[in-house]
Amino acid sequence: MNLPQLTAYLGSLVPADHDPLEAKVKSLKTKIKSEERPYAVFLTFDLERQSIRIEDPIPFSKDILYEYGYFGNNDAAQLQSYLVREVESLHYLLTSVWNDLRLALQKHNMGDSRLSKWIEEMEASELLVTGNKKGRGKVCLDRFQLPGSLEGKSVTLQKENRVICIGSQKFKYEAFVHAMLEHENKKDRFVLVIPAVFEQGVRIVLSQHEDYRKLVRKINNLELPEEREEDSHSSEQRVCYVCQQLKPSVKSEYTTKFSRTGINKVFTTTTINSARYKTDGYSYDDAYAICLECYRHLVNGEALIEKRFKGSIARESAFFLPEGLFEPFDYDSIGRIKDRLDFAFQCKEAGEWLEMVEADAEWMQHPYFTIHIIVYRTDGTSFTVLETIEDVPALRFMQIMKTIRQASGQLKPFLQGMSLGNIYRMVPIRETKKGEQVNVGRVLSLYKALFSGYRIRSETLFDYASEALDKGILQLSKEKIDNYRNMGLDEYHPDKVDFFIQRMAMQYLALIQVFQQLAILDRPVFTPSFGTEEQDMQLYDSVEAVEQFLDRQGFSSEAKALFYLGCMIHRVGVEQYKKGHKTKPVLKKIHFQGMSASEVYRLYYDVLDKLRQYDAFDRYSETLIEGFHRHCGILKEREWPLSDHANVFYIMSGYAYQVGALASHNKGRKQDGDPTESGADPAIAQLP
Numbered sequence: 001m002n003l004p005q006l007t008a009y010l011g012s013l014v015p016a017d018h019d020p021l022e023a024k025v026k027s028l029k030t031k032i033k034s035e036e037r038p039y040a041v042f043l044t045f046d047l048e049r050q051s052i053r054i055e056d057p058i059p060f061s062k063d064i065l066y067e068y069g070y071f072g073n074n075d076a077a078q079l080q081s082y083l084v085r086e087v088e089s090l091h092y093l094l095t096s097v098w099n100d101l102r103l104a105l106q107k108h109n110m111g112d113s114r115l116s117k118w119i120e121e122m123e124a125s126e127l128l129v130t131g132n133k134k135g136r137g138k139v140c141l142d143r144f145q146l147p148g149s150l151e152g153k154s155v156t157l158q159k160e161n162r163v164i165c166i167g168s169q170k171f172k173y174e175a176f177v178h179a180m181l182e183h184e185n186k187k188d189r190f191v192l193v194i195p196a197v198f199e200q201g202v203r204i205v206l207s208q209h210e211d212y213r214k215l216v217r218k219i220n221n222l223e224l225p226e227e228r229e230e231d232s233h234s235s236e237q238r239v240c241y242v243c244q245q246l247k248p249s250v251k252s253e254y255t256t257k258f259s260r261t262g263i264n265k266v267f268t269t270t271t272i273n274s275a276r277y278k279t280d281g282y283s284y285d286d287a288y289a290i291c292l293e294c295y296r297h298l299v300n301g302e303a304l305i306e307k308r309f310k311g312s313i314a315r316e317s318a319f320f321l322p323e324g325l326f327e328p329f330d331y332d333s334i335g336r337i338k339d340r341l342d343f344a345f346q347c348k349e350a351g352e353w354l355e356m357v358e359a360d361a362e363w364m365q366h367p368y369f370t371i372h373i374i375v376y377r378t379d380g381t382s383f384t385v386l387e388t389i390e391d392v393p394a395l396r397f398m399q400i401m402k403t404i405r406q407a408s409g410q411l412k413p414f415l416q417g418m419s420l421g422n423i424y425r426m427v428p429i430r431e432t433k434k435g436e437q438v439n440v441g442r443v444l445s446l447y448k449a450l451f452s453g454y455r456i457r458s459e460t461l462f463d464y465a466s467e468a469l470d471k472g473i474l475q476l477s478k479e480k481i482d483n484y485r486n487m488g489l490d491e492y493h494p495d496k497v498d499f500f501i502q503r504m505a506m507q508y509l510a511l512i513q514v515f516q517q518l519a520i521l522d523r524p525v526f527t528p529s530f531g532t533e534e535q536d537m538q539l540y541d542s543v544e545a546v547e548q549f550l551d552r553q554g555f556s557s558e559a560k561a562l563f564y565l566g567c568m569i570h571r572v573g574v575e576q577y578k579k580g581h582k583t584k585p586v587l588k589k590i591h592f593q594g595m596s597a598s599e600v601y602r603l604y605y606d607v608l609d610k611l612r613q614y615d616a617f618d619r620y621s622e623t624l625i626e627g628f629h630r631h632c633g634i635l636k637e638r639e640w641p642l643s644d645h646a647n648v649f650y651i652m653s654g655y656a657y658q659v660g661a662l663a664s665h666n667k668g669r670k671q672d673g674d675p676t677e678s679g680a681d682p683a684i685a686q687l688p
């Protein structure tokens with residue numbers, strides 16, 4: 001993938017009549033809680049009364065940002081000429097903005113514009129003073145029209161503390177707005193400040209004035225065709241990094257105008273490091289200088305990607321970028337593709353996704369495109385790439401989803417559907433206090449292996465499975481879940497541990513099957529089975545059913561033996577539950593950090609003891625014990641081929657099977673309408 005070329009290409013699809021400033025609109029940094037109501041307010045300079053007012057709150061929504069043109073703060077090195085500001089940046093509006101705006105207008109040959117005139121009039125009305133250098137000038141704060149209670153007091157700004165003092169009282173900026181409006185309710189937030197002038201009975205919002213919009217276009221090299229002034233000074237030609245053509249005015253400085261948190265940041269930060277160092281500094285121009293046209297496409301492409309191609313994977317932000325292999329996309333259909341991809345991670349069942357895609361004529365007619373996925377984090381000022389997955393053919397996506405549908409279908413009713421999103425819920429991810437996901441890379445590399453067809457060690461999957469069970473069961477035993485939330489533990493808290501075990505074990509079983517069928521496991525784990533038709537079993541707890549299940553999954557004989565041991569453990573758990581040991585102490589005997597063959601052997605004898613102790617040596621227990629021996633003979637004398645984590649996994653898959661068998665058995669009885677049986681057993685009463 002050539003990211004800048006792709007971004008520029010997507011940008012070139014944006015229609016010509018599209019407002020280029022839309023791409024520069026920023027979102028708010030202020031966080032608003034759900035119970036709060038945000039507003040924008042006007043900062044009005046009244047030329048007739050020679051006073052300044054904060055007035056007329058209007059409900060804030062995202063549309064306001066576009067309607068009034070919110071472009072954030074200018075970069076530190078540039079003139080602070082943007083008019084609409086977040087309340088947290090109010091000091092700019094009270095200091096340098098007016099001076100810098102006037103300088104910016106002069107710099108761009110707009111010194112005679114109406115907007116320049118207004119600034120002169122504001123100065124003539126003694127509402128502000130300007131200077132002649134960047135950063136100078138200030139608003140005359142004594143012109144603020146104070147509410148009655150504060151009338152007559154002096155107003156001063158302490159920029160370094162972000163505080164405005166009225167008399168001896170100090171106000172943070174937002175509190176200042178509250179005070180000026182005499183508005184007490186703290187649930188109402190004043191987040192955005194929009195400057196205006198008032199003359200001849202009319203309020204003119206400066207950021208909506210055509211002069212201002214033209215200036216912002218010029219500052220960002222986004223002029224409309226009729227506004228462009230040919231760059232006559234530069235006759236030197238260079239090759240543009242993006243379109244590879246020799247052109248005049250090919251510069252690296254355009255790239256400084258990209259958003260700090262947008263996709264073009266990926267491209268500038270990776271190429272910046274390859275720039276040549278010369279005596280006068282790094283020569284960025286030969287590394288990534290671009291032409292004006294490509295720059296404009298990149299800006300539009302960046303905004304389009306932000307708006308239409310942003311989704312999430314594993315609760316991290318992600319861009320999904322489609323690229324046509326044989327034919328270019330058209331602007332209208334391209335966004336729908338991303339929606340489909342995003343849904344693949346959000347839906348509950350792979351089958352649900354496939355049905356939707358198969359019904360989408362456009363997708364099916366043009367399935368020859370590839371997808372690039374960039375997973376990233378941004379805090380508003382910086383941009384970190386967590387993972388990139390490039391060149392995934394759409395057909396690969398479909399193949400993966402079909403394989404997931406098939407593998408999870410085999411596990412019905414033990415597993416109720418599975419999709420890509422489930423993978424995120426399977427690997428324990430620790431969170432910091434701030435909610436940052438520490439080791440999310442593990443999940444992302446599973447996705448990468450899946451999409452790009454990289455090999456993955458089967459042992460890694462067994463490790464994750466044991467760890468997930470370990471961490472999950474521990475969390476569920478706590479009063480309150482305090483980490484590993486990605487595993488969806490709330491659903492099982494506090495007393496549905498068995499169902500957690502069932503879901504985990506069965507999902508891992510499905511996942512390992514998927515990896516094996518896609519031929520990306522380092523070695524085969526299961527023996528491919530024949531006649532993989534789904535069977536409708538009436539009684540899952542018959543030995544025939546168990547054997548059928550194991551054959552279908554292609555378990556080795558050792559794995560089968562451990563599976564039976566897991567069934568026995570569940571049996572003990574049920575007896576313990578009946579005796580009032582709700583936490584099923586037998587689970588404590590499983591060491592989720594891994595169990596060697598000799599530990600498994602000890603566990604087996606412990607379990608036999610328990611069955612005896614609880615007087616549960618009935619016909620069914622005996623068939624389980626028989627099953628165990630049939631598949632592994634006498635444990636002690638064998639050389640054991642499975643790893644310590646694989647041992648745990650297979651034991652727990654047997655346990656999980658029993659949970660499911662019991663659940664569906666119970667459900668079946670209920671459906672038969674036998675009220676005396678249904679849910680009467682306290683061991684089964686744990687079931688929902």
Ligand SMILES: [Zn+2]
Nearest residue numbers: 240243291294
């Ligand atoms: Zn170019």
